Amino acid sequence: MATAGLVACRSRFAATRMDARVGSAEFPTLAAAIAAAPADGRHPFRIQVGAGRWHEKLIIDKPNIHLLGEGRARSIISFDAAAGLRRPDGEPWGTWGCASVIVRAPDFRAEHLTIENSFDYVGNLSAPKFEPIGPNGAQAVALMLDAGADRCLLQDVDIRGHQDTLFVDAGRSLFRRCRISGSVDFVFGAGQSWLEDCEILSRFRPGKERQGYIAVPSTLQSQAHGLVFSKCRLMREAGIPDGSVALGRAWRPGRSFADGKYGDPAVLGSAVFLSCWMDAHIAREGWDPMAYTARDGRRVMLQPLDARLFEFDSRGPGAAQSAGRRWLDAASAAQVSMQRVLQGWTILD
Template sequence: MNHDVSKQRRRLLQASLTAAAAATLPPLRAAATAPPFDAIVARTPQPGARTFASVGEAIAAAPMEGRAPFRILVTRGRWHEKLVVDRPNIHLVGEDRSGSVLTFDAAAGMKRPDGEPWGTWGCASVTVRAPDFRAQRLAIENAFDYVGNLATPKFEPIGPNGAQAVALMLDAGADRCEFDDVDLSGHQDTLFADAGRSLFRSCRISGSVDFVFGGGNALFEDCELHSRFRPGKERQGYVAVPCTPARQPHGLTFLRCRLSRDALIPDASVALGRAWRPGRTFADGKYGDPDAVGAAAYLSCWMDAHIDPKGWDAMGYTARDGKRVMLEPELARLFEHDSRGPGAHQSPTRRQIDPTQLAMYTRERVLAGWMPEA
């Protein structure tokens, strides 16, 4: 009897040691069963693949018409580069989610090398303009000092203030883009999902003003949407700000996400979002695009008490006659279903998805037939 118990204890001990050893393996080992990397970004040469000193150089080494994934391992480090992905099938895989960081610090009001301002459409740390991009287990940030700029503005305003500082932009040409276990960090305009279909799984997106925005079709599954503190601001921020084209059924769709906050953010000080009508140039002038009828939906999301009970805010735009008017939430497609937590409220201003329309929010329907691998 004692002998059997002793053997059982040895087996349990061995099993626990094996599990502990597996848990301490670096993330690079976990990817060993995946296809080999085509390139490695590292400070020193690495065995097994071509080594590049920058992420930009590794992307430039990929085929212009790549039909197979070009897999790039990004080792631990802060890679200060302004990146444009203009080749299809680029896959960026970080060695460590918090340690492999793609970073830049351009804001809309800052000047480009040619002396002109970057603008919102040009300031992103990473811009994707090609299909089938994938990022996994890394961080993308815009490190612009937003809070410092609130106290001491450093440039001429572009739009409302010039402090728009995009971390990631999905631009024209992007489609079928996947993000798994990725941290996106900024303040104003962190994620600009403006084109194509994209899927974000188990990601963390942090910011304050309009920090998930654009006209693309983006699905967020099991993500954290974290609101950051803005000193001296009564309205601390806005989460989802879509400018979805009227013909497009879906815009920004959040499924089983968690809306969290910095400790200093007061209750009821952050809006679920607002609909954006960006200015476009037409034959008869420049004014808010009437075709932009923003679509955003929160489904089975948990919300902390920083979310305002009224839910959504209006947003100003320039009308065709040149007057400044407000786009009210009820004129856009802004909805919820099964919201939970202290920030979830039932009120006339927080419209619920009709139960008969819930079938429209399956992954296959939202992503218009694109079915990413699990």
């Protein structure tokens, strides 16, 4: 098996054997380092992401790729595609194609770095060029876990964007001590994700009464769990008013069937906030409804009480209980554990 040039790394990786160092003569780009990884992925292929801003759009389609940075502020992977912008072939990127990093293989790992979508969301809020594909053409994903991704581990990673920052659409994933920032629907998808001890940072949107939504799950009804936030801190940028950010809303994405395209009835989003601290920007009502197309073509609002949206042991000025903001009892909350959400995946640090 051909092996990429081995590099003895300094700083936090002094005792870690690396298979490639991005920024070296042999691997000037991340794409070059990933291309050198063996296709079978039997062993981790460790890539040191050197200090700098790496303007690349990456697809991780080989198992066991590990990206190890030199710190969130030093190693930054960045791209600026948005759903309404055009690919080189003239077609729009779309939500499923615009991510800075797309993972389509198991056992991906990233540590001590930043993954961002640097699209100028605020500067394009009213840009007419996004209207042909709908009012949400400014969706700009930073990280997407796509079909094929599973057992993805991210530790000490800054995931930055605005709308649709983190798209966890497949498999199981674990986020530890990360910071995830955005405004609209910025943690979303159908995957099973456990987010632990993370900072969830809401970003300012000028001129918007409803500043944003955090968790937007599209979990299949057959899955017991979707997005779980455990011991996270829900924070805000300057300028975001009290009570202006929803914990989230339930997404029922459209799907094509023999009799037309409409909201997938097999989807019933699941999101839980466990023992999280919430600043005062969190709305008292907690969750918002979200529209979808019914089978008969009508636009219908999926109400929070009709989805699986819950809290337990919320704290801080944004914590509240109300008829529309359901808390699990202690026995039910105990059933929402990392082991159950990740379904037998053994985490090896």
